[in-house]
Amino acid sequence: MNEAGFKKLLLGAGIALILLFYLSPVIWMAVVSLSKNADFLSRGRIEITCENFKNIFRERTLYFPFYLKNSLIVGFFSALFATLFGGLAAYILTRTDSRLKKILMVGVLAVSMFPQISLAGYLFRMMTSAGLINTYTALILPYISWCLPFALWILMGYFSQIPRDIDAAALIDGADRFRAFSRIIVPLALPGLLSTFLLVFIFAFNEFLFALMLTTDHNARTVPVGISLFEGLHGELPWGNIMAASLISALPLILLALFFQRYIFKGLSGGAVKQ
């Protein structure tokens, strides 16, 4: 066989393997969520039903819609502010040549490597004394801080590609820095801002440990914590319901991944490759 043919074969096998590896657990989750009895494998037959999906929305004290709403709100505001603050800092840092810059950037990156558990205990105490436990703010503030270093790195990658002359010209024309940033840089770096927004949103939507320690009930609790506590709400693990809730919560993220894969790839790799 010639090399091109071999390569084609290899590529086909690789794609098949990727689909199997990355997708099959998700498909399995979908099948379980649609089946009437989670033990259909040992029963040997499967009954399809929407009951599980109805259940998680109908059962009032399960609070699943609350969790979903909380996650979306927390994710949105965390992403908004992290992108905004990261953008402001990235703009200045790409426009100056201070020696401090490098130290600053490495320092900030090191911060993002702290294990969450190292912060969680004291954050709990801070939020307690501020009376913020079980509010969106208790989650949004640490999420912004936690994602800022990452946002900064991604955005610096984008901003540094915009020639300095462009906004320097605006500054000479009498615009202040902020106007130059909002009128010139932001429109030009829109894809980068979108990447950052998406990444922070996904992070905040998925974060578990802070949410577990800083919220107490459906007024602020997010989806991951809600799903981890699903256990036993119906006595035995209600697998059908858990899978239905998981699928619905994962859906927005799956759609983001499929539709915005280009931006997510760019953002994630931008942060790392520019190092």
Place this chain on the structure above:
Amino acid sequence: MNKHRADLLFLAPLFLFVLLFVLVPVIGALINSLFRDVSFLPVKFTGLMNYIRLSGDSAFRKAVVFTLLFSAVSVFLEMAAGILTASVINEEFRMRGLIRGIVLIPWAIPNVIGARMWQFIYQFEYGVHNFFMKALFGMPENWLGSPAGAFSALVAADVWRTTPFVAIIILAGMQNLPTSIYDQAKVDGAGMIARFFRITLPALKPILLIALIFRTIDALRIFDVILVMTGGGPGGTTSSISLLGYKAFLQGDFGYGSAISVAIFLLAFVIAMVYLKAGRIKEEI
């Protein structure tokens, strides 16, 4: 002068947030770890008591060993799977965008949801794993009930959810490789596989190091997957350091929990330093 003040204002939110909600809590944990801070006893300064207790705690020692072993095995597998995935999605083919999107899914959905999925796969009575075990060997197996089984199940779940991240970073590195490096090899008639090992892989070294650092640091703080899938069982054999810290907090012992937090922080720091040192030495040579 005024211009500089304006610049600082741009940086202020970044500093303020990182200081208040990252640095202050870490320093707070450090201070807290020097106190006996238990919900049902009066707070008392005890110096290094919590650390002395930590050093004699067999559960902590086991958790450190587990965490290191888990990180080593899963990061190694993730790097391998990541390179394979990146090589495939780097090629030109129809629907590549869709496949790339699919690759992102495990990374994009919450860890807890991924862990729930895997937990159900291993569920004793209805799981797909035991369905195959019964079909192949006639006997179901309590996979999450043995330390080796639980360990490998956790590694599998972790590899599944984080390989996309590794693949993305490696893909970016591949796209940045100049095609010219392959020209000489093509003239020499080196085969595709040989080219991959002789040229692509060495050229990717810096990017692999970056992926390795990110992933190791992340793997060391493994928490949610374990909490959902095994809860640290069976018999505490899959307890990670983070899980131990969380459990200490929930027992009401914030001083001891803080000491554990500081320990994992130092561990992550030391390992990052080792990597960076190793990376820099290579650069100099």
Place this chain on the structure above:
Amino acid sequence: MRLIKHICLAIALILTIVSCARQEKKLTIVLGGAPSEVKYLESLIGDFSRKSGTEVSVIRQPTDSDQRRQGLLIPLKAGEADPDVFLMDVVWVGQFAASGWLLPLQEYMKEDGFDSSIFFSSVFDRADTFRGAVVALPVYVDTGIMFYRKDILDKYGLDLPANWLGLIDIARKVQEKERSSNGAFYGYVWQGAQYEGLVCNFIEISSAYGGCIINENGKVSLKSPENIAALEQMIALISDNGISPPNTFTEMKEEESRIFFQNGNALFERNWPYAWRLHESDGSPVKGKTGIMPLPVGPSGHRASALGGWHVGISRSSDLPEEAWELVKFLVSREVQRSLCLELGWNPGRKDLYEDPDIAARIPHIAVLKTAFESSVARPSAPFYTHISEIVQKYINAALSRNMTAQEALSAAQKEVERIMTLYNE
């Protein structure tokens, strides 16, 4: 400057979100248990709301008692105004009270002329008072009992086992025979997962063998020969005798074993009295076929049932203590206790209901419960009980999963519990 204006705007926005999330004052109760139990409790709370005009919001918790404790610990430690009222496992009351999270109730009791002698004094004095203050009231008292399949024992002409060895023997024989028609049949199901219920199962067998966790002198005696023998028997149930399912030590909690038995797949089941009503419910495959007996006697000549039970308390940070007290009174009232007993099979914490003719008629096994209640053993009581429990759970579970021998596990547990005791004993 515009930037400042924007940042101010952002902060204002954050504050708006905060105020949206902040709840108005509301009476909140945390409930947990099997789904049918929670459903019924919710309907009772609904009655309370209608009668008193106080709106109550219910927060459901899982059945797993460790998760239930964790769910309470965060808001209580944080001093949150919600939840106001919650149910506590008897073993948490010590920690919650010592941490100052529980509202003392004696003032309210005095004001209302509420008489505490209606409760079993053994329970009330031991579990509900802390350093002279009343911190909780018993909602129900619980104790481990053995369910068995009357029909299957009859089929093989077998009598009830007199002791543990007899139970194992019968379970093994019946399992062998039943397997020909039901491949998933097991002789005996119990709670072996790594959680609080495992400690209850352990102390029952341990006491029957003459062992204990902490002896009368306050010394840890986990690695006693009695305990080693007891633990070896528990291990053998799963491995040597094979009469308990292999997933006993990973997945079996109360509801898992109840459903296992209820599906007709087990001969014996160790559980709490609540399972009775569910076994006897319509549509249950074991309806009318289930018998109840006290746990068997062990080599020491004694039988022992773990003392459990749930108590209701009020958070010290409650923003509506008056209303909360009304709700607590409602939950321990004769009327509610009676319907909880009849509907859910919960043993009342009130003595006066044990003579109730309706209850005696509807719950024929109340005599068995009394025997079990009389021979009950309490888990160690200390503010750091959950620490002890976590260690014991971990090592017993390690032994059940055969990662350690009984002796290794108990020696290691002994050492760790001793360390905890010296650490936290003032």
